[in-house]
Amino acid sequence: MDGSTTGRLSGKVALVTGGAQGRRGRKHGFGGATSWAFCAEGARVVIGDIDEENGRATVSDLVGAGFEAQFVHLDVTSREDWERAVNLTAQRYGRVDILASIAGYGDKFDVMEVDDRSFDLNFDRNPRAMFYGIQSVVPEMRRAGGGSIIQMASINGLVGSTSSAAYHAAKGAVRLIVKAAAIQLAPDKIRVNGVFPGYADTVSTNDMWLDPEMREPRLARVPMGELIMAEDVAPAFVYLASDEARWVTGSELVIDGGMTAQ
Numbered sequence: 535m536d537g538s539t540t541g542r543l544s545g546k547v548a549l550v551t552g553g554a555q556g557r558r559g560r561k562h563g564f565g566g567a568t569s570w571a572f573c574a575e576g577a578r579v580v581i582g583d584i585d586e587e588n589g590r591a592t593v594s595d596l597v598g599a600g601f602e603a604q605f606v607h608l609d610v611t612s613r614e615d616w617e618r619a620v621n622l623t624a625q626r627y628g629r630v631d632i633l634a635s636i637a638g639y640g641d642k643f644d645v646m647e648v649d650d651r652s653f654d655l656n657f658d659r660n661p662r663a664m665f666y667g668i669q670s671v672v673p674e675m676r677r678a679g680g681g682s683i684i685q686m687a688s689i690n691g692l693v694g695s696t697s698s699a700a701y702h703a704a705k706g707a708v709r710l711i712v713k714a715a716a717i718q719l720a721p722d723k724i725r726v727n728g729v730f731p732g733y734a735d736t737v738s739t740n741d742m743w744l745d746p747e748m749r750e751p752r753l754a755r756v757p758m759g760e761l762i763m764a765e766d767v768a769p770a771f772v773y774l775a776s777d778e779a780r781w782v783t784g785s786e787l788v789i790d791g792g793m794t795a796q
């Protein structure tokens with residue numbers, strides 16, 4: 535992959551949260567892979583993350599490949615950070631066309647184990663953060679005459695399982711934020727969609743999948759029988775961000791090897 539000036543996102547400016555895991559030659563997270571895919575299609579990208587070291591290194595790799603990218607410290611649970619990140623993006627590149635709200639949090643507590651801390655972490659870093667994101671970028675998108683907001687959900691926001699009760703609830707809330715915001719922002723030509731990956735091998739889940747007791751029973755439930763990689767999901771973000779999806783809003787793009795078709 536190297537620098538590109540034309541592409542499906544040519545001229546657009548994107549803010550990507552949770553994009554720090556995108557270093558060249560290493561396994562990527564969803565935000566890292568999406569940042570590379572956006573750049574390869576001609577977008578200018580601002581990565582917002584709490585991991586300064588990997589975020590700055592990812593940006594340096596992107597710039598080294600000939601792309602336009604910038605890092606900003608963004609804790610998605612902070613309204614002030616969101617506002618700073620959006621302002622920096624607009625000041626640096628003149629507009630904000632795309633928000634890929636990818637950073638999130640999940641744990642494995644079942645419905646009887648969830649305590650206040652688990653509840654707060656799941657809800658602060660998923661639906662609350664996504665509200666903050668929407669409220670921060672919409673004024674810039676209105677100024678630009680429209681935009682595309684893409685929220686990272688999960689199949690855990692569609693169906694239940696034997697664990698992760700607060701995560702199910704939080705991603706289920708993200709699913710309905712997408713639909714409400716899609717209707718309420720449609721008059722502004724701002725589209726809002728959700729991406730729902732299944733079991734995926736990313737930086738944050740790498741160690742979990744090394745454990746056969748975690749891996750085997752889960753993969754046994756996936757009709758296509760394999761873990762998804764971040765690069766398999768990034769094209770969904772590109773499509774939803776692009777003008778090819780100009781009439782797509784409030785939708786759920788599920789990428790799960792058939793898991794939730796059963």
Ligand SMILES: NC(=O)c1ccc[n+]([C@@H]2O[C@H](COP(=O)([O-])OP(=O)(O)OC[C@H]3O[C@@H](n4cnc5c(N)ncnc54)[C@H](O)[C@@H]3O)[C@@H](O)[C@H]2O)c1
Binds near residue numbers: 551638764
């Ligand atoms: N990995 C999976 O199996 C899977 C499946 C479906 C959905 N998801 C969702 O995808 C998203 C990304 O997951 P991933 O596995 O690609 O992670 P990842 O490997 O990209 O790591 C998460 C990134 O988010 C950043 N982050 C964490 N808390 C943050 C905060 N408060 N503010 C800003 N950045 C923060 C981390 O620093 C890290 O760079 C999450 O929303 C997750 O719920 C993951």
